[in-house]
Amino acid sequence: MGYHGDVPLTLPSRTVDLAPVVHYLDYDGPDGPPPLVCVHGLGGSHAEWAGFAVRMAARSRVLVPDLAGFGRTPPGDDPADVDGNRRLLDRFLHRVAGRPVVVVGSSMGGLIAMREAVEAPDRLAGLVLVDPSLPRPRFGRPDPLVGGQAAAVALTRLARVGEELLRLRRERLGPDAVVNMALRITTVDPARVDPDTVDAMRRVARERPQVDRLDAAYVEAGLSLLQAHAGRRSLDVVRAVPDLPTLLLHGRQDRLVPVGAARQAAALRPDWTYHELQGVGHLPALEQPERVAALVGAWLARRVDHRRA
Numbered sequence: 001m002g003y004h005g006d007v008p009l010t011l012p013s014r015t016v017d018l019a020p021v022v023h024y025l026d027y028d029g030p031d032g033p034p035p036l037v038c039v040h041g042l043g044g045s046h047a048e049w050a051g052f053a054v055r056m057a058a059r060s061r062v063l064v065p066d067l068a069g070f071g072r073t074p075p076g077d078d079p080a081d082v083d084g085n086r087r088l089l090d091r092f093l094h095r096v097a098g099r100p101v102v103v104v105g106s107s108m109g110g111l112i113a114m115r116e117a118v119e120a121p122d123r124l125a126g127l128v129l130v131d132p133s134l135p136r137p138r139f140g141r142p143d144p145l146v147g148g149q150a151a152a153v154a155l156t157r158l159a160r161v162g163e164e165l166l167r168l169r170r171e172r173l174g175p176d177a178v179v180n181m182a183l184r185i186t187t188v189d190p191a192r193v194d195p196d197t198v199d200a201m202r203r204v205a206r207e208r209p210q211v212d213r214l215d216a217a218y219v220e221a222g223l224s225l226l227q228a229h230a231g232r233r234s235l236d237v238v239r240a241v242p243d244l245p246t247l248l249l250h251g252r253q254d255r256l257v258p259v260g261a262a263r264q265a266a267a268l269r270p271d272w273t274y275h276e277l278q279g280v281g282h283l284p285a286l287e288q289p290e291r292v293a294a295l296v297g298a299w300l301a302r303r304v305d306h307r308r309a
Helices: 046-056 082-097 108-119 144-157 159-173 175-186 195-210 214-228 236-240 259-268 289-308
Strands: 014-017 021-027 036-039 062-065 101-106 124-130 246-251 273-277
Touching (some): 014 082, 021 046, 036 046, 036 082, 046 289, 082 101, 082 108, 082 214, 101 108, 124 289, 159 175, 175 195, 236 259, 246 259, 246 289, 273 289
Parallel strands (some): 036 062, 124 246, 246 273
Antiparallel strands (some): 014 021, 021 062
């Protein structure tokens, strides 16, 4: 098991019954500052936050749940889409955190975090959006490396076809190759990712076929992302986020959500703090956790802790 200081990169699993039973990790830190709650994206899990979470645990408690239909959390009665998982996050914040938190949302988790801020602002002390899912700029072109991935997600509009394609891909490639492919798409250099974190991601991927309705959950979530970014009002959630301290971080080499999308959001919200990360892809907290933890820690001290004082 890998360690950062005295804290293991992976901790014993915890669960809480929120219909479904949610799996999460609890990096127990100091009680004073607001806890951080890290929310992963489409196809992600708790494992991708390990390097970031252990670094942030020096300053506050860090909670890392698996969303419904992902990681070790099975789908529940709610759809496993953006809105269903937003409601699940709200229950998690109420039951497990029990006080206002800073939600750190990556990719789809960033969109879920923004919607939670709109629907339940009293639950939040701040927002950190890390390469959040945003509509592509009007004249942007998709990166060639993710063209096939985009086509596969588009096919989820035919739900049963999408589920079958996902199952066949998992069986053909195997879980380790699926993780390797994801790292190739979401990072600039997969070799920079901590090997213990990669091992944790592979363990989760090997467990996934045992989760009922996992492909249906991916399809529901993928469809909801497509719908969220369709039409002229797709940036409404950015405009609607209330006056909370908000940090927007974006990898300049993100292949999935181009940096132009983040610049568009930052232009709409000059009250947010915006920072681009050169040489980093779609998952900065996975690829360069020490850099992201330093940026987030400094921002929290300046904007969130100062506001509470």
